[in-house]
Amino acid sequence: MAARVLACAPCHGAEGEGTRDVYFPRLAGKPAGYLYNQLIAFRDGRRKYPPMNYLLEFQTDDYLKKIAEYFASLRPAFPPPVPPVDSKEILARGEAIVKNGDPQHGIPPCSACHGPTLGGMEPGIPGLLGLRAAYISGQLGGWRYGTRTALAPDCMQVVASLLTEDDVKAVAAYLSSRPAPADPSFAPRGSLPMPLECGSEPH
Amino acid sequence: MSRTSTGLLVGLALALLPITALAQQKAADPAVVAKGEYLARAGDCIACHTAREGRTFAGGLPMKTPFGTLYTSNITPDPQTGIGTWTSDQFYQMMHSGRFPDGGLVYPAMPFASYTQVTREDSDAIYAYLRTVPPVRQLNKPHDLTFPFNNRSLILGWRTLFFREGEFKPDPTKSAEWNRGNYLVEGLGHCGMCHTPINALGGSKQSQAFEGGLIPMQNWYAPSLTSNKETGLGDWTIEEIVDYLRKGVSAKGAVYGPMAEVVYNSLQYLNDDDVRAMAVYLKGLAQGGPPEKASTSLPSAESSLLLSLGKSIYDRDCASCHGATGQGMPPDYPPLAGNQSIQMVSAVNPIRMVLNGGYPPGTSGNPMPHGMPPFAQKLSDDEVAAVVTYIRTAWGNRGEPVSARQANELRAATLN
Structure with missing residues (x-):
């Protein structure tokens, strides 16, 4: 292969x-x-x-x-995390959204679907570690502007359109600064209660 | 409207309906439908009449031409938006004469100049098949052509110059196999649409039939299919041509660029006899003229620098698959030594393969193809020019050097 x-x-x-x-x-x-x-x-x-x-x-x-x-x-080694160039405040904002979301604005935490270790969940939810900030913000931007779509209901489009430019930057900065997970595997199917309906992750 | 005239109209309609219905019932013989499906594959109708992620045969695919964008039509049996009300006579008129049921002229992006060769019996089979596909209600998009090409009457001029109406007539001096190949290549296969050079008016130069040409808007060069040893199929065996057309890979080379679509949607579905017949016919095409000389060649000092840089890039990035002497490991890693598609006067294909990489189509004969990596992000224009110059001239290859400028221009070529 x-x-x-x-x-x-x-x-x-x-x-x-x-x-x-x-x-x-x-x-x-x-x-x-x-x-x-x-x-x-x-x-x-x-x-x-x-x-x-x-x-x-x-x-x-x-x-x-x-x-x-x-x-x-495949399970190749993760790249060393990129030393963050952003301020502590930005990283803290990113961490907050990733772990707790922003209930005031209806934003669910990333970890709700992508798993507490951010390794993703079978069959359709990707891991978020080992990716660079430019890629993450590029994808979130793509969802906000409709150039990236997923199967309906497109939950990521809902989430991404709730994020501000600063939120996107903060989430991308935080995720890309994380070290490799201790256990690089994804969560089993249906093991996480998802806050949104997602076409690519049928219940 | 008075009661009498309404009654008269209804009566007329009732009198007319059963005839149409009867004609359709007669056409629904499963053997004819199956034959029609096969012939629709041979004609590759689906490639143009189905949009990306669209419903099969519902049209709507944008086709960029030098004259503007055409949108393909809905050929499902939906009566309002498709061809559900057409009779088999009207369908044959479209295939044979390039005219709509109302007599209007069809844009020659629809290959009626080739389909005119299709027999009435085969046209009726395709018609019968198309009546069985699920109807889709989807209005045709209006074409978006630039002035003056948005004037349909210009097609009359095109037809006068380039359209020769007429069904295929077998040549009694040739074998049945050759004639079958001729019919498929020149008719439903419409191979000449790409492999015969196209002039500025969008017509095929019949004097140079199958000598190859640049495909407008796509920036791929459709190679010569003549028996010319340098540029065409002169060195190919029938078996190699059959493999190439049906599997997408062969000992001589792999399918790439727009031909991948043709193999994926059409040729892989044809039976061995028909593909063999096409190969026999293609092998019989006359040699054609000598290849045109390249219009630009580089000063020799520059090309020797290019060559040494090219060899070092080749040894680093290409040799592990294509071999130190370009011998390849066919069929998965095509040979580059003696490969016509690398030495052609036009260098667009090898430059684009280096820039964009590519996969042969996934076919039943080769369901998991090996792919060539793209190098656009790794190599500079100078490096692309160097490595392409190297493979075009090493190991006895007789191509001309290419310039960094040519490589640079093709970075902007439409990919998809």
Whole structure:
């Protein structure tokens, strides 16, 4: 399988660990359902990034599933966390949103769905560690402006549109500053009571 | 309206309805429908008449042309928005003459200039099949063409210049296999739409049939299919052509660019006999003219610098799959030595493969293809030019050097 997906390596790393490019995400160890949903969305053009849309355009569901399972099964080391460049106040704001949300503005904590260790949950919720701030804020921005969508009901669109620019910056800064999790696996299906309905994580 | 005339109209309608209904019932023979489905695959109708994430055959796919954007039409049997009210005569008129039921002219992005060769029997089978697909109520989007191309009467001029109406006539001096291949390649396959060069008026240059050409708007070069040894299929065996068309990979090379779509949606579904017939016909195409000479070549000092840089990049980034001497490991890692698609006068394909990488299509014969990584983010324009120059000229390859400027221009090529 590694040889078949060599095309992914320049941007995502030979084992899906990510590369130095801050816009390309780690794939390894994310739940297969999440990776599969993204591969399908790229293939069919709903998630837009032309180099990905182009590479996947003529691949079958079966093959994309195998690719997703392959990267989900890998556990390469996490990159060392990036020393935060943002102020303590910003990091604290990010930590608060990640762990407790912002009840005043109806924002649920990230950990409610992505797990207390932020490792994600099977089948469709990704881990949030090992990603760079630029990627995280890029994705949250994409959801706010409608350029990234997930299966309806699109819970991430709801959450992202409640966040301010400063919230996005703070969440991205905090998440990208976190060290590798002690246990890099995701939570089992249905193990977390989710505060929102999500099309990509059917109950 | 008076009661009498209403009654008369209803009577007329009732008198007319059963005839249409009967005609349709007659067409619904399952064997004919299955044949029609197969032929619709051979014609690759789905590729254009289905939008991304859209309903099958409901149209709406934007097709960018040098003259503006066309939106493909709904060919499901929905009576209001599709072709549900068409008769098989009207369908044949569209395929054969490029005219709508009301006589209006069809834009030649619809390959009726090829489909005109389709027999009445095959057209009726496709018609019968299309009547069985789920109807989708979806209005056709109006085309977005620039002046003066938004004037449909211009199509008359195009037709006068480029359209020769007429069903396929077998050549009795040739084998049945050759004739079947001819029919599929020139008719439903509409291969010439890309593989015959296109002139400024959007017509095919028939004097250079199948000699290859740049596909407008896509920035991919459709290679020559003639028997020319340097640029065409001269060195390919029938078996290699069959593998390439059905599986998407072969000992000579893998399918990439727009051809991946054709194999994915169309050719992989054809039976071995038909693909073999196409290969036999293609092998029989005359050699065509000598390849055009490249219009620009680099000063030799510059190209020798490019070559040494190119070799070091090749050894570092390419040799592990394509081999130290470009021999590849077919079918998963195509050979580069002697590979026509690398040496063609136009260098857009090798430059784009280096920039964008690519996967051959997933097919039943090759369900889990190996992919080539993109290097756009890793290599500079100079490095892309160097490595492409190297593979175009090393190991006996006879391509021309390419410049950093050419590489740079193709970074902006539309990907998808």
